[in-house]
Amino acid sequence: xxxxxxxxxxxxxxxxxxxxxxxxxxxxxxxxxxxxxxxxxxxxxxxxxxxxxxxxxxxxxxxxxxxxxxxxxxxxxxxxxxxxxxxxxxxxxxxxxxxxxxxxxxxxxxxxxxxxxxxxxxxxxxx
Amino acid sequence: xxxxxxxxxxxxxxxxxxxxxxxxxxxxxxxxxxxxxxxxxxxxxxxxxxxxxxxxxxxxxxxxxxxxxxxxxxxxxxxxxxxxxxxxxxxxxxxxxxxxxxxxxxxxxxxxxxxxxxxxxxxxxxxxxxxxxxxxxxxxxxxxxxxxxxxxxxxxxxxxxxxxxxxxxxxxxxxxxxxxxxxxxxxxxxxxxxxxxxxxxxxxxxxxxxxxxxxxxxxxxxxxxxxxxxxxxxxxxxxxxxxxxxxxxxxxxxxxxxxxxxxxxxxxxxxxxxxxxxxxxxxxxxxxxxxxxxxxxxxxxxxxxxxxxxxxxxxxxxxxxxxxxxxxxxxxxxxxxxxxxxxxxxxxxxxxxxxxxxxxxxx
Numbered sequence: 001x002x003x004x005x006x007x008x009x010x011x012x013x014x015x016x017x018x019x020x021x022x023x024x025x026x027x028x029x030x031x032x033x034x035x036x037x038x039x040x041x042x043x044x045x046x047x048x049x050x051x052x053x054x055x056x057x058x059x060x061x062x063x064x065x066x067x068x069x070x071x072x073x074x075x076x077x078x079x080x081x082x083x084x085x086x087x088x089x090x091x092x093x094x095x096x097x098x099x100x101x102x103x104x105x106x107x108x109x110x111x112x113x114x115x116x117x118x119x120x121x122x123x124x125x126x127x
Numbered sequence: 128x129x130x131x132x133x134x135x136x137x138x139x140x141x142x143x144x145x146x147x148x149x150x151x152x153x154x155x156x157x158x159x160x161x162x163x164x165x166x167x168x169x170x171x172x173x174x175x176x177x178x179x180x181x182x183x184x185x186x187x188x189x190x191x192x193x194x195x196x197x198x199x200x201x202x203x204x205x206x207x208x209x210x211x212x213x214x215x216x217x218x219x220x221x222x223x224x225x226x227x228x229x230x231x232x233x234x235x236x237x238x239x240x241x242x243x244x245x246x247x248x249x250x251x252x253x254x255x256x257x258x259x260x261x262x263x264x265x266x267x268x269x270x271x272x273x274x275x276x277x278x279x280x281x282x283x284x285x286x287x288x289x290x291x292x293x294x295x296x297x298x299x300x301x302x303x304x305x306x307x308x309x310x311x312x313x314x315x316x317x318x319x320x321x322x323x324x325x326x327x328x329x330x331x332x333x334x335x336x337x338x339x340x341x342x343x344x345x346x347x348x349x350x351x352x353x354x355x356x357x358x359x360x361x362x363x364x365x366x367x368x369x370x371x372x373x374x375x376x377x378x379x380x381x382x383x384x385x386x387x388x389x390x391x392x393x394x395x396x397x398x399x400x401x402x403x404x405x406x407x408x409x410x411x412x413x414x415x416x417x418x419x420x421x422x423x424x425x426x427x428x429x430x431x432x433x434x435x436x437x438x439x440x441x442x443x444x445x446x447x448x449x450x451x452x453x454x455x456x457x458x459x460x461x462x463x464x465x466x467x468x469x470x471x472x473x474x475x476x477x478x479x480x481x482x483x484x485x486x487x488x489x490x
Contacts, residue, residue: 037162039446040424040453058475060424061295062161062446063355067475084422 001123004043004095008071008110009119011126015095016071016113024098025071027059032094035061041083041090044100046115052109059090072109074102083125107119133178134271134330135337144352152179154354161355163462165308165448168319168360169419172277173352174340177325177448178333179383181245182270183252186235187261194236197255197396199379199402200387204361204428205230210298210314212387214379220405223230225247225384241369255397271333275340275361276323276352280348281467283344284313284324294322305340318357320364320489333413364444365486371427371442372414372456380405382415412430414442415464416474416486419453425472429455432471432478438463441472446490454488455481 008016013031017024030040040060048057055067056076057077078101083089089097104110114122130148130278144155154176157164167173185194194202200213207230214225224244229237240248249265256263275284281292290304292313300314309332317323328337341349360367361431367373373382380388380402390403419425425444430437455472463470466485471478 006352013415040422042423060446062165062359062448063156064428065424120310 003032003116003120005116007116008113008118010069010113011122012069014077017055018110021026022077022101022103024101026098027068027090027094028126029094032091035059035066037061037065038087038090041087042075043079043084046079066097071113073105077101077103079098131223133176134333135178138334139176149354151181152242153471154179154346156355157353158351159410161359162348162448164352164393165359167348167350168277168321168352168356171447172275172279172283172344173350174278174337175274175352175357177274178271178330179242180272181240181248183238184235184244184264184266185238185261188234189259189261190234190236193259193261195392196396196474197252199242199389199396199398201389202228207232208301209301210300210316211428214387216379216402217375218401220375220378220398220401222369223251224374225373227367228295231313240379244369249456251259271330272327273321273327273333273337273340273354274317276317276324276378277321279347280323283340283347283349286343287339298345309335311336318366319360320366327452337486358446358449362445363447363488368443377458378402378405381410383414410461412439412458412460413464414456414458416484416488417455417457417470417481418484420480420482423472424453425455430473431459432473433463450488458485
């Protein structure tokens with residue numbers, strides 16, 4: 001499984017890429033591989049606010065539906081509408097194709113997330 | 128209970144199958160992917176391991192009389208080497224199982240039943256044997272079974288046998304077909320809505336058949352196909368799945384299977400009285416097809432609402448790989464079941480608009 005450096009990761013296999021006070025959120029390679037061909041993505045509304053670990057999106061393959069959870073508290077500032085027409089982008093390149101961009105509410109919560117090194121170890125040991 | 132392995136387990140692993148525990152059996156959900164496998168069956172051919180299916184033999188001078196009493200369809204209507212789809216019901220009209228009956232002779236029949244129901248069915252059959260002069264034998268453990276499905280099935284399988292397969296008509300079978308040197312029973316049946324064959328042989332020989340078919344079908348684009356697409360294919364083709372469209376709580380009439388329930392059959396059968404009453408009084412609910420109007424994928428178990436009132440639930444739902452549309456079946460209140468009516472499917476606690484359409488999605 002591909003793990004990109006310099007991203008934060010959750011145990012639910014979301015990734016988070018910080019840019020100043022904002023961050024992009026997407027699905028890690030492992031998650032898209034587990035789901036298989038993704039055929040549907042549900043996106044939140046801009047300005048919606050979510051707490052950490054709250055479901056803000058759903059991705060579905062033919063067989064299964066999975067919620068996508070917020071890695072930290074935050075407000076949606078952008079959604080990747082390309083995914084509505086072409087959900088398979090999440091399979092093709094899960095790191096290039098982010099799901100939402102958020103404004104991070106509390107940057108200290110980043111400390112609770114895994115680094116890429118920790119996430120690699122997590123994949124080896126737990127999964 | 129630990130899941131069982133079919134004789135083809137090692138082949139699934141070799142082919143990179145994504146193995147899960149299904150109905151007590153280790154079987155692949157998919158190999159390459161659900162969508163390419165689904166498309167292979169619709170456009171070329173796919174090969175399924177269905178060795179988990181149960182096989183129960185009924186023989187003896189009362190075999191026909193017993194099956195007429197046990198099941199809903201008219202077993203007397205088929206000839207030797209012919210097959211009929213039927214169900215057995217509880218006295219209240221709920222379904223014990225749905226299955227195919229193969230007529231070997233006037234006094235011998237084979238029932239091919241759902242894997243998860245095999246033990247329950249066998250017990251039900253024994254419990255209802257009464258004074259019929261018959262022997263009931265569960266031979267499931269001795270049999271291996273594969274299904275080749277898709278428009279190129281005959282062309283591929285014909286390469287491996289001297290028997291003229293075009294002579295085996297739909298819902299018929301030949302008990303002695305030599306495939307790659309192995310004696311098999313071959314029926315023109317399946318669970319995908321496509322042409323195809325189901326091939327039965329001893330569990331020791333099924334690996335040879337599996338590999339021979341995959342090899343023979345290479346140029347035609349055959350793919351090994353998993354349980355994932357087995358469900359999307361049967362659902363698109365309006366075929367029921369036990370536990371979803373019919374169950375102990377959903378009668379065949381509610382499930383839209385009246386064609387297999389012969390209420391005017393001369394003989395009494397278990398459930399006849401209850402089903403007759405249900406039909407005469409009129410159904411209060413039934414399984415309908417629907418198509419999403421707004422974005423969303425319906426899933427089994429999701430609730431169905433109309434004007435804020437719950438009217439039923441989704442029995443099967445998918446983003447259809449063939450139609451590229453979100454479609455489903457739902458068991459709903461008969462008053463809302465008219466084609467064209469709008470309903471709401473509750474997806475992640477939100478009502479999402481859909482409209483009722485014919486269950487014959489493929490037309």
